[in-house]
Amino acid sequence: MLDVFCAAGRDWKLVTDGQPGVPAVTAEVVARTVAPLEVANGALVRPQRALGAETYDIVCVPELAIAPRTDITGRFDEEIVWLKRQHGAGAILATACSGAVLLAAAGLLDGQDATTHWAYCDALAERHPAIRVHRERALVASGVGQRLVMAGGGTTWLDLALYLLARAVDVETAMQVAKLNLIDWHSVGQQPFAHLVGARQVDDALIGKCQEWIAKRSQVEAPVASMVRLSGLPERTFKRRFQTPG
Incomplete structure (x- = not known):
């Protein structure tokens, strides 16, 4: 570790x-x-x-x-x-x-x-x-x-x-x-990461939509990959626009 x-x-x-x-x-x-x-x-x-x-x-x-x-x-x-x-x-x-x-x-x-x-x-x-x-x-x-x-x-x-x-x-x-x-x-599922995406980013509607979607699906096995697919953005672009709440 x-x-x-x-x-x-x-x-x-x-x-x-x-x-x-x-x-x-x-x-x-x-x-x-x-x-x-x-x-x-x-x-x-x-x-x-x-x-x-x-x-x-x-x-x-x-x-x-x-x-x-x-x-x-x-x-x-x-x-x-x-x-x-x-x-x-x-x-x-x-x-x-x-x-x-x-x-x-x-x-x-x-x-x-x-x-x-x-x-x-x-x-x-x-x-x-x-x-x-x-x-x-x-x-x-x-x-x-x-x-x-x-x-x-x-x-x-x-x-x-x-x-x-x-x-x-x-x-x-x-x-x-x-x-x-x-x-x-991602194999452990989304639940432990829920607090990282639970707060919606209101200044980015697309990322906010992804956050709201994943917050309601605690059993998704690949949360980040799923949000990338939902956004329709290239992975690099998605990561740049995604901001982890403090």
């Missing part, structure tokens, strides 16, 4: 113009300490910063290398306190696969819609009955301001990364990253 974020704004210009563009995202690895740590499968990670008072716009929680019914009580207390502080300060908390277990342990998912890897869904629902676990959904955005974002298992972290880029930067940048990495980012 770090590579996907770092590519945003930089690599498209590199392959099309021969010079790297300005990075659209500043990403860093944060951990309990800055000491190198060994993660699953023996890979070594060197955090750039330890948990502290700094706040972030988006915090991505990695998956946990645990069995589905593992009790993590007491194992991640420092991380939980830090995550709750970040969320309280307005950060988007995002995770894929089993990382939702940590958000649940922090109490952040109580009363919210959520998803996780299919192998963890039953255990998550049993341990936290206040959470509405959606086993069938690959991507869920919930909570106040939709600041709790979860992806399921496998490669759905790619959909999560592209969703976050579309939300925090713009749709065009996310589409560029998808093309560079050959990612089919």
Whole structure:
């Protein structure tokens, strides 16, 4: 995921113009300490910063290398306190696969819609009955301001990364990253992107028409491609005229 974020704004210009563009995202690895740590499968990670008072716009929680019914009580207390502080300060908390277990342990998912890897869904629902676990959904955005974002298992972290880029930067940048990495980012459906197009652009009647159309069709599998077809515009022109609401 770090590579996907770092590519945003930089690599498209590199392959099309021969010079790297300005990075659209500043990403860093944060951990309990800055000491190198060994993660699953023996890979070594060197955090750039330890948990502290700094706040972030988006915090991505990695998956946990645990069995589905593992009790993590007491194992991640420092991380939980830090995550709750970040969320309280307005950060988007995002995770894929089993990382939702940590958000649940922090109490952040109580009363919210959520998803996780299919192998963890039953255990998550049993341990936290206040959470509405959606086993069938690959991507869920919930909570106040939709600041709790979860992806399921496998490669759905790619959909999560592209969703976050579309939300925090713009749709065009996310589409560029998808093309560079050959990612089919529309397979999760339109619903997580609804807030990006829910506000009609009254200054562009054609784009506004497309936004109204897609807002009523939450199950469309390729929302952006569908709007391009509806508009009758070339894809490049559509992307230029489409503006992501703030």
